Amino acid sequence: MTPGLHVLAPESFEELLGGTGGPATVSALRASERSWRLLVLRALLDACADAPTGPLPPPADAWRLLTRARAAAEDVVEELLAYPAVGVWAAHTLRRLRGTADGDAPLWAELGHLHALAASAAIGAGLDFRAAVPVRHGWAVLPGLGAMRVAGAADTAEVSAVAGRVLVAGRPLDGPDWHALTRLDADGCALLLDDTDPYRTLRGPVPAEPVAADVWQDLFTEAWEILRGLDAEDARALAGGLVTLVPRPRAERFRPHSASSGDAFGAALASVPDDGEQLASTLVHEFQHNKLSAFMHLFTLYEDQGADRRLHYAPWRDDPRPLGGLLQGVYAFYGVTGFWRRRTHPLGRFEFALWRAQTAHALHAIAPSDGLTDLGRRLVAGLTARLEPWLAEPVPEPALAAAELAVADHRATWRAYHLRPDPGVVARACAGVREKGRAGSVPEALRVSAPGPAASEYRPALVPGSPARGFDTRAVLLRWLLADPAGFEALRADPGAAVSGARAEDIALVTGDTAGALRAFRERILSGGGDPETWVGLGLAARAAGDPAGEAVLARPELVMAVHAELGADADPLETARGLVSRPA
Structure with a gap:
């Protein structure tokens, strides 16, 4: 049987080259990212055959439980496999197995996260089962569900389910030691506020840090109303692509911190924002990164120049950036510029004038780069053509x-x-x-x-x-x-x-x-x-x-x-x- 190929419709292809992407385009990217995720998982399973398992059963046991769950509830397991933090875990652990990444956690605990993934899948599928999962920093984490606080110095905890009753380390999920993930709901969009997954911060494993969710719900509601009011179609596309919002501590006012990763389609990491408008801008910014990363899994926009790669001025960073990083930046800040273009208060006018100038500067700087492929040059030309008319739009003098x-x-x-x-x-x-x-x-x-x-x-x-x-x-x-x-x-x-x-x-x-x-x-x-x-x-x-x-x-x-x-x-x-x-x- 010949494997299927992912083909972007011409209109989706042109949308992405122009820095946009409607709901149908985002749906196509999610489908392609599923295949990418499965390839990484397959490579991880192949690489871990001889890896240490510590106090946990072999990865094959977890894979069998995951397979059982998929047979019982395919949609549930597919959604879990697409969970953003799963991608970070799989890619990070694969790099550790190949010797291209380091980590403070024992390798067996990193590999053992597969057991936690399988347990989450089995719970979602309603199976009866028993499994052992790693305990890190006093928490047993179930991806996409939450985490149980575990007393003592245990390295593992048992997860069991019988007739719908789930226990983790002998305690039920409705008890005081269980912290469930919060679902942030707005009219037309929902995100999971992930404050427990070890891989949620888009790098190596970190401890669970439960946060008060009410402030995030209020900010998310405000942000979503802004996004939907600016462009309902763009808002629907974002709602169809983003899955998790990873909360981080509040930063200085007007200095928010945010991040995303090519390994974690659907995730946006953000510090507590100043207000809903700042969160809306952050979601636009990080979703642009999400789209371009998925696009770059399908097409080559630049050639990897290895150790001889040239570094560039990035107007939104304090450090020089390689060509790939600069492409990500111009794509994200094209979206940010478009967001602020439609905000008419003094700060909005300042942000629009600032980012249109800096994004245009970066686009013109990399346009002649010999590291771009023909498709990369098309993307730069498309963004430039869309941005240039904005440079002539009037902005009040103070801003x-x-x-x-x-x-x-x-x-x-x-x-x-x-x-x-x-x-x-x-x-x-x-x-x-x-x-x-x-x-x-x-x-x-x-x-x-x-x-x-x-x-x-x-x-x-x-x-x-x-x-x-x-x-x-x-x-x-x-x-x-x-x-x-x-x-x-x-x-x-x-x-x-x-x-x-x-x-x-x-x-x-x-x-x-x-x-x-x-x-x-x-x-x-x-x-x-x-x-x-x-x-x-x-x-x-x-x-x-x-x-x-x-x-x-x-x-x-x-x-x-x-x-x-x-x-x-x-x-x-x-x-x-x-x-x-x-x-x-």
């Missing part, structure tokens, strides 16, 4: 100016941390600056506004960087200012208490106190505190003041910093930067 500041800040700070000019280049630039900035004294290729081929001769090296703070620090202050002016006023006295890394001069910069900000940044540099954030702040303030030094700092902060370090701590930072600006002959 637009804030977004432009945030864009310049992130790009320049990234350069300052991750690019290093050649020492010979620095020496040549220093020699020119010492000539008092006389016209022609700085080599043409090193002047920050040098056009054309001369500018292309300047090729700083990409290096690892260790940021002193998040590159988004001033952007977070701008969000406070736009969304909560009263709250912003309250944080003026100690900005770092509410926004990690924020300083008084950052407050001056974002509120338009250009002279105060310029003076504070300059003084910090002269006193020896010239970290990249301070230099970039100096550039932003100088640009706002109309000083040509701003042009130099923002265009090539790494060169200005290196030249200043060579000239000595007493050199005026503004004069150093001015010496690198092109002047007419």
Whole structure:
């Protein structure tokens, strides 16, 4: 019998290349991900034949129970096998067996999760059975159902079911030690709030951390109403694809944390959001990742360049990213841009202006990459064509100016941390600056506004960087200012208490106190505190003041910093930067 092939309908194929995907497209991706999941499970079973089983029975026993359950209730078992955390477990454990991943948990416990999966399937199918499952950090977890707290130092627990009565470690599922997963319900969408599965955080195993679900239900209801109100068809597609929401602790305001994984189609990990709107944006973001990961399981968008892979600037990250990571980013932030495009309040206008600029920048940067396949180039071209008209849409001045500041800040700070000019280049630039900035004294290729081929001769090296703070620090202050002016006023006295890394001069910069900000940044540099954030702040303030030094700092902060370090701590930072600006002959 010839195996069936997954074929995307032409309209679904074009939707995904354009960054969208309706309910039918998402349904097709779920079907293809089922096959992907089964392939990984088959590979895992083949690889674990000689692996240690510890105090548990062999994996074959679990597989037989899983097969029994599927024969009794195929739909139940199919849904469980598609559970997002199952994919993370299978892929992670397979990597451990192949020696390409490490783990703190004993390998037998990782493999033993198959017994927990089989027990969940048997419970869902209504079977009578007995099975042993691993106990980790005092919890016996049943994927998709919940977890039982187990007293003592037991490594395993018995799960049994007789005539519909289920016991875990001798205790019933309706007892006080059982924590069932919460179903978040909204009108037209339901997600499981998974706070127990060892593989829910999309990496290696972690302990169960039950959370209070009521706050998540309220936020989810609000988020879903926003999504459905913006586009009912897109909302239906998301509801048909997402399965679990993995709760994480609250992060700083305006600094949410979220994640997804190509091994876990249907999962979105999110810190407790500020409000339902932030959660709605997060769900859009992570579902974009879900769709592209599934699409990339079917089609090749870029060539793996191995150890020689080139790293790129990603406008939403503090670290350089490989081509595959950047593709994921532009796909996700295309969706995020579309979400904020339809939010009309000041913060929404800021987010739209910020992410349309940064996503367009990244798309244009990778379009000529020789690592893209023809299909990858089609995807980049499709996203670019859809995004470009948005660049011309009007945005009110306060939000637009804030977004432009945030864009310049992130790009320049990234350069300052991750690019290093050649020492010979620095020496040549220093020699020119010492000539008092006389016209022609700085080599043409090193002047920050040098056009054309001369500018292309300047090729700083990409290096690892260790940021002193998040590159988004001033952007977070701008969000406070736009969304909560009263709250912003309250944080003026100690900005770092509410926004990690924020300083008084950052407050001056974002509120338009250009002279105060310029003076504070300059003084910090002269006193020896010239970290990249301070230099970039100096550039932003100088640009706002109309000083040509701003042009130099923002265009090539790494060169200005290196030249200043060579000239000595007493050199005026503004004069150093001015010496690198092109002047007419």
